Amino acid sequence: MKRTFPWPTFWDMAALLLWGLMLLRYWWSGRLAVLLHPDYHWLAIGAGWVLVLMALWRSVGLFQPQTKFDTGAHMALLPRQWSLMVLLAIAVFGLIYVPRPFSSDAALARGIADPVGLTRSQPRRFARNTPPAERTLIDWIRTLNVYPEPDAYAGDPVNVTGFVIHPPDWDDHYVMVARFVLTCCAADAYPVGLPVKLTGDRAEFPPDSWISLQGTLFTETLDGQRRLVIAPDEVLAVPEPKNPYEF
Amino acid sequence: MSQLNQGLTLFLSLLVEATPFLLLGVAFSSLLAILVDERKLIAYTPKNPVLAAITGSLFGCVFPVCECGNVPVARRLLMQGAPSALAIGFLLAAPTVNPIVFWATWVAFRDQPAMVFWRVGLTILVSVIIACIFSVQKDLRPFLQPTIARYLPAPATQPEPALVGSGSTLLQGGDFLLQSTGTLKLDQPMLATIAGAAVLPQQSWQAKTQAVLEMMLQEFRELGAVLVMGSAIAATVQVAIPREWILALGQGPITSILAMMLLAWVVSICSTVDSFFALSFASIFTSGSILAFLVFGPMIDLKNISLLLTTFKGRAVMYLFVLAAQLTFVFTLAVNLYTSW
Numbered sequence: 001m002k003r004t005f006p007w008p009t010f011w012d013m014a015a016l017l018l019w020g021l022m023l024l025r026y027w028w029s030g031r032l033a034v035l036l037h038p039d040y041h042w043l044a045i046g047a048g049w050v051l052v053l054m055a056l057w058r059s060v061g062l063f064q065p066q067t068k069f070d071t072g073a074h075m076a077l078l079p080r081q082w083s084l085m086v087l088l089a090i091a092v093f094g095l096i097y098v099p100r101p102f103s104s105d106a107a108l109a110r111g112i113a114d115p116v117g118l119t120r121s122q123p124r125r126f127a128r129n130t131p132p133a134e135r136t137l138i139d140w141i142r143t144l145n146v147y148p149e150p151d152a153y154a155g156d157p158v159n160v161t162g163f164v165i166h167p168p169d170w171d172d173h174y175v176m177v178a179r180f181v182l183t184c185c186a187a188d189a190y191p192v193g194l195p196v197k198l199t200g201d202r203a204e205f206p207p208d209s210w211i212s213l214q215g216t217l218f219t220e221t222l223d224g225q226r227r228l229v230i231a232p233d234e235v236l237a238v239p240e241p242k243n244p245y246e247f
Numbered sequence: 248m249s250q251l252n253q254g255l256t257l258f259l260s261l262l263v264e265a266t267p268f269l270l271l272g273v274a275f276s277s278l279l280a281i282l283v284d285e286r287k288l289i290a291y292t293p294k295n296p297v298l299a300a301i302t303g304s305l306f307g308c309v310f311p312v313c314e315c316g317n318v319p320v321a322r323r324l325l326m327q328g329a330p331s332a333l334a335i336g337f338l339l340a341a342p343t344v345n346p347i348v349f350w351a352t353w354v355a356f357r358d359q360p361a362m363v364f365w366r367v368g369l370t371i372l373v374s375v376i377i378a379c380i381f382s383v384q385k386d387l388r389p390f391l392q393p394t395i396a397r398y399l400p401a402p403a404t405q406p407e408p409a410l411v412g413s414g415s416t417l418l419q420g421g422d423f424l425l426q427s428t429g430t431l432k433l434d435q436p437m438l439a440t441i442a443g444a445a446v447l448p449q450q451s452w453q454a455k456t457q458a459v460l461e462m463m464l465q466e467f468r469e470l471g472a473v474l475v476m477g478s479a480i481a482a483t484v485q486v487a488i489p490r491e492w493i494l495a496l497g498q499g500p501i502t503s504i505l506a507m508m509l510l511a512w513v514v515s516i517c518s519t520v521d522s523f524f525a526l527s528f529a530s531i532f533t534s535g536s537i538l539a540f541l542v543f544g545p546m547i548d549l550k551n552i553s554l555l556l557t558t559f560k561g562r563a564v565m566y567l568f569v570l571a572a573q574l575t576f577v578f579t580l581a582v583n584l585y586t587s588w
Contacts, residue, residue: 012464019471023263035260040354047267054467057460083472090262090475099256105249183358186260187481187527 018091020051265520300378303336477516503536511544535583
């Protein structure tokens with residue numbers, strides 16, 4: 001008697017395997033950093049391996065007659081084929097698509113130009129002792145959060161790296177150097193940034209390109225608010241860092 | 248194009264962050280469903296309604312299930328003679344008050360650890376109140392679907408012995424199962440029936456492992472699909488709806504709570520992963536509304552109403568829904584208005 005191919009078992013296996021491979025692929029290709037805080041990479045990687053192992057377990061069922069287990073308590077909400085199709089489709093998509101870090105448009109849409117939004121972060125560790133030249137963008141923003149008077153920092157040396165934003169209301173000499181900050185995953189990313197007064201036109205540094213700045217801070221009125229602005233001595237175009245976020 | 252990119256990155260990041268917790272959740276609920284014997288637990292629980300309600304709401308620490316796994320467990324508890332306060336307390340609190348959800352919420356809200364404690368505390372409070380209200384109804388049977396209700400004892404009557412002597416069988420009414428060890432009376436409390444049954448089938452550990460894996464797969468398949476849809480909605484809302492609208496809605500102390508409760512009800516995302524979903528709104532919505540999402544969502548949502556209806560009658564589900572919604576609303580509004588958090 002010819003045994004029919006166990007398609008349901010096969011689709012289960014395929015969904016588990018592809019879903020697991022999708023997680024592992026982000027790890028292998030280094031894109032996990034775009035999606036998750038580094039503290040939680042191990043969780044996603046572990047889940048990937050578990051799914052692959054479950055797929056292996058399921059594949060055993062392809063070669064031996066399956067006994068049907070009645071797990072009783074379970075009640076289906078979605079028909080099994082639908083759930084499988086959704087899982088398979090997303091896994092295939094996830095395997096093909098390369099996630100990109102958020103762009104300057106996203107930062108503008110989330111209101112980066114508005115300094116009020118910066119009060120969201122509640123620092124657990126206050127890096128006041130960091131010398132100014134070693135502070136990252138998020139260190140600066142946290143410092144400003146604790147003591148917001150811009151004049152207190154005028155003249156301080158600054159050395160930061162971030163991507164370029166062209167806020168539409170600012171004139172052509174100004175850009176913003178910005179970073180997204182993560183606490184958990186890209187879903188809670190919020191942008192922070194400092195204005196930069198360039199000597200030339202901002203067209204030289206297109207939006208979303210990455211720059212590294214060295215210079216000093218001064219105070220200036222922008223959009224009707226007194227703000228801390230970077231006067232750069234040197235602006236270098238740099239490649240996008242492996243981990244585009246700050247924490 | 249950049250918006251599409253942003254939406255897809257958001258979507259994938261939610262999936263990648265939530266998948267480990269979902270796996271952990273289904274693994275635990277499957278393990279416990281197969282391995283733990285609720286009857287022993289029931290035997291040790293207090294009979295006083297308030298204490299039973301508190302015990303029930305803390306049962307989640309032993310049965311880490313999400314809101315899809317809790318209905319079957321609550322049903323088994325009821326059928327095995329647990330006090331109604333215990334079962335209702337469990338039903339409402341278990342999806343939130345358990346170690347996995349605690350951890351996931353902690354991971355998601357590292358910046359606001361208070362959120363974790365508010366979430367757990369408020370869930371226990373709301374569940375205990377509702378469980379106490381339900382315990383006033385001494386006989387829960389009118390609230391249950393007939394198929395479940397017939398397993399429950401009437402409050403005052405003594406259960407009959409399970410195995411009836413062959414001589415008297417014909418004189419008693421009811422459903423009987425004829426088996427080699429004697430006649431089993433079906434329409435009486437499950438507890439008595441099981442206690443009377445000669446031997447429970449013992450499964451080998453291979454069979455148990457197989458059953459656990461099978462159940463994990465089933466739940467992952469289904470909840471994974473729900474997670475995909477939930478993440479898609481969260482990503483779309485963040486990217487597609489103009490920020491001013493969301494800000495206007497999210498900053499009002501009342502509108503924000505109503506909006507998040509409605510969202511929780513519609514999205515029906517599993518409680519092990521809902522904190523990541525809520526996180527994506529945390530910067531714009533009031534803390535009270537995020538809390539409302541995290542407390543109300545796991546209790547009642549669109550998805551688990553269909554599950555609840557397999558056990559409870561429509562009227563009882565309505566009571567549960569209205570009570571949970573009102574209490575959550577009142578408490579989280581108080582959080583918004585009277586705490587600076």
